[in-house]
Amino acid sequence: MSASPQVSVIVPTWERAAVVGDAVRSVLAQEGPSLEVIVVDDGSTDDTLARLEALADPRVRVLCEPHRGVGAARNAGVAVARGDYVAFHDSDDVALPGRLARSIATLEAHPEAGLVIMNGRFLPPEDAPAAGEQPW
DSSP states (O other), X not given: OOSOOSEEEEEEESSOHHHHHHHHHHHHTOOSSOEEEEEXXXXXXXXXXXXXXXXXXXXXXXXXXXXXXXXXXXXHHHHHOOSSEEEEOOTTOOOOTTHHHHHHHHHHHOTTOOOOOOOOOOOOOTTSOOGGGOOO
């Protein structure tokens, strides 16, 4: 990737081999802005790294750091980010369509704003009872 991406998406991860691929693929599927995904492996001992390497996408960079926690992992990602904007994405989340494009459009329409926070949608665990059976 020679030109700077519009947005750098920082994905800190630790021991999330089972879900990190889905998280990263959902970011890579975003339409609109050019992007890079910086996954910071915070000292995982499972096969997180192998799953990330299997993605084989030039927009993905993986940093392997010693386990120091999510804050240090995010900071390590920001330190190498090349984008005009930075977005954080958790390694157990799936990005909804428009997640990056809407944020960037809002920031560009309101240059006085320093950040945009997006809400998400919480999904029940796969083994949760049907919607009509929820205890709440």
